[in-house]
């Protein structure tokens with residue numbers, strides 16, 4: 303039987319308390335489980351307020367932090383068994399990350415195309431300049447840009463939205479099957495947010511890439527998610543089909559979350575989304 307794309311199996315993460323003599327442990331993530339099907343690309347959203355454990359969970363999925371309980375398998379392989387450089391590179395070519403602030407992801411003194419060439423060489427094994435250029439141009443076209451537009455340009459010459467699209471292009475260079483996007487639009491102008499959000503849809507529908515979309519923003523979550531989990535103090539308090547969960551939330555936290563969005567006039571406008579058009583039943 304074909305393994306799942308991802309299995310997060312009863313995963314927990316406890317941090318040792320800060321301070322030399324501190325014995326207090328911080329349980330950032332508690333017993334979280336979910337799976338992504340390899341044959342059904344989807345946008346799977348992890349939503350929750352600040353400090354609910356979203357980024358900690360993301361870093362375990364990206365294998366940059368180890369769970370203190372439970373296990374994570376990618377395409378059937380336990381991430382704890384990925385040790386050699388070769389295995390790490392192979393994993394990273396299949397699972398890519400997009401972070402919150404695109405300006406942090408690029409060195410201001412380095413032209414952005416260099417990052418794409420490096421990705422083409424390291425993750426896609428493109429040995430010649432021509433092969434790298436073709437690969438990079440192809441990835442840039444998928445996000446609505448081209449090598450000609452981007453070549454030799456520095457991060458400060460780009461808008462946040464453009465730079466985030468370049469970050470997505472960099473992630474696409476290796477043809478990943480999973481992208482973990484941690485608050486990818488929260489630092490981008492509202493007017494450009496939807497371009498990036500719609501790109502995730504395109505990646506799912508046209509390229510078959512699954513996206514783990516991490517956010518505290520209910521409106522964009524509602525717009526693009528297939529399934530979601532809602533986290534509170536490290537635990538999953540609600541999970542399921544995005545439309546069902548957000549249209550009829552059951553847990554007090556998800557009810558509060560929904561009310562918070564609906565009570566703030568213009569909250570939907572801030573995202574560039576039309577709440578009525580998306581889901582009239584939320585009103």
Ligand SMILES: Nc1ncnc2c1ncn2[C@@H]1O[C@H](COP(=O)(O)OP(=O)(O)OP(=O)(O)O)[C@@H](O)[C@H]1O
Pocket residue numbers: 317318328329330350351352353354355356357358359518
């Ligand atoms: N390295 C660490 N050492 C100790 N505690 C940590 C560490 N990293 C995170 N935490 C704690 O774990 C909890 C979850 O943090 P996390 O960053 O995963 O939350 P989050 O939902 O991503 O929040 P935000 O939306 O603000 O990024 C928080 O209470 C945080 O203070």
